[in-house]
Amino acid sequence: MESLRIMNHSITLVDHVEDKLLNYFRENKMKPGDSIPNEMELAEALGVARSVLREALSRLRMLGMIESRTRRGMILTEPHILGGLAKVIDPLILGEETLFNLLGFRVALEIGICNSIFENLTDSYIEELEIIVHNSVVYENNVYLPVNEHEFHSKLYEITGNKTIMQFQEIIYPVSLFIKDRFISSFEPINKELHQKGKIVTHSDLLKYIKSRDKEGFRKALEMHFETYSRFLKENRLTKSPTI
């Protein structure tokens, strides 16, 4: 839980102004729709040039916290909370530790939504899942055509009715794909072993538990469905250097 701003090479005026603005919104308990002073006033009040203020505003605008229209001034808006995450999810720029953490995050979250899934489950959802499973192209060892893999799990998130969870999973989905591809040599033996032990759980198996409304069975099956990831993460966690 170290500070995010580790080795803070010189806080710039823009950083400062950004902070000031965020504090200003919070302290005044401002809500979406509230209008904020125009650029000239803000710049003057903060004692900075308009260009500096605009850089700070531009950041907040990117986060979706403010909107501005010519002549009407600026208003606060409800930000899309995962917009920032979506922008930085680039597997090539993220370190291995982060990628692994995100994979672990995904697995944990998906196992955690079991309750929510069964609470919201309807017949039409089951129908949709059946169609997806039926149309899926399956390779050996429980490896699906990426599109089908994605479709099936997306539908599970959708069933929860929690849009934030859905968006989150959509955003970090490329990470799973990337890791599967990048570390394919680690996954293959794990999959082979699971296959030999008959421990492979397919989407079709998962669907059976869903149809029989067997929540506990589904959860256990889902855990086994993710076993490849879990093993992979466990192995790669051991090789990590001890945390600072």
Add this chain to the structure above:
Amino acid sequence: MESLRIMNHSITLVDHVEDKLLNYFRENKMKPGDSIPNEMELAEALGVARSVLREALSRLRMLGMIESRTRRGMILTEPHILGGLAKVIDPLILGEETLFNLLGFRVALEIGICNSIFENLTDSYIEELEIIVHNSVVYENNVYLPVNEHEFHSKLYEITGNKTIMQFQEIIYPVSLFIKDRFISSFEPINKELHQKGKIVTHSDLLKYIKSRDKEGFRKALEMHFETYSRFLKENRLTKSPTI
């Protein structure tokens, strides 16, 4: 799953440049440490004024994707993936639906980390949990002093060893607090009912399962520990207008 940029009132040049830069990084498969052209060159290449370019760069700098030092130019850096989320988590600016979704997210995630917790569990972690539980101030109906509540659950996340999960939970923790406070009148009857039925699961109860390394028991207990939230969310989901 509508587009995030709903009713996009005029894409500005800055938005465009931001996109271009992100694409540029990805297409060139750039990694942290790689240096990027200086501002003059970039501005010229993109055909925009330096101020416009700087606004876009400022956004990326906020996300931690780039760092710049005078005379040494700019380099790509690994972003802190949840930095954007941290900035926009202000319960007053977020709509109720988002807040509820975040609460549901938190509950699902925490239930989902059970496996991870028991994989990484050590005696010293148990000791730390015991101290926390022992020193906690408990009010009636399983309501803890906020600090103690936070401490206990934080320790659970810590045990997973997944820093991303830890950071995420830390960031959205205020949401739980806010909701508990804001909707206290909804929580009280639920808590009272659970109490009468003897269904309250305390931190102390949870710790017992941890000490006996009873994963399934712990999971069920944890679900019950969150029952107040789950009920609250279920009730408030029903009153929601049907999704578009």
Add this chain to the structure above:
DNA sequence: TTTAATAATATTGTCAGACAAATAGGATTA
């Protein structure tokens, strides 16, 4: 009097240019 067309005006978006501060790298000196 009400409505429609037009002009004035305020605000954001973009551009251009300047200077300050810091520092990497070379030139100079001990």
Add this chain to the structure above:
DNA sequence: TAATCCTATTTGTCTGACAATATTATTAAA
């Protein structure tokens, strides 16, 4: 060779200007 100084480069900040646009006021028309 090592230490010091100087210069050039790059980012950070400031100032001022104009364009585009939507609001508001004004005027003309019904």
